[in-house]
Amino acid sequence: MFWRLTLREIGAIMDGATAALRHRHNENAWLAWHIEGLARVDKLPRLKSLQSHVPGSGTRPAANDSKREFASWSAWVHSHQKG
DSSP: OGGGSOHHHHHHHHHHHHHHHHHHHHHHHHHHHHHHHHHTOSSOOOHHHHOSOOTTSSOSOOHHHHHHHHHHHHHHHHHTOOO
């Protein structure tokens, strides 16, 4: 498989792997920074205030909302069509 790739493809794969490693490093640095910051506070904030999304919390949009949104986009597209 290795010899079937061009140098450009190998470079693209290496660039992607490098970007993934940098992303993982930044995530770990962010986590360490926040762990240390939380260790310094007197009272820990509630977990829900730190989470971006809690599964099953009812924050999922209703089906009617998506249908209404599609209808508004469809109306906008039809009003901006040339003809």
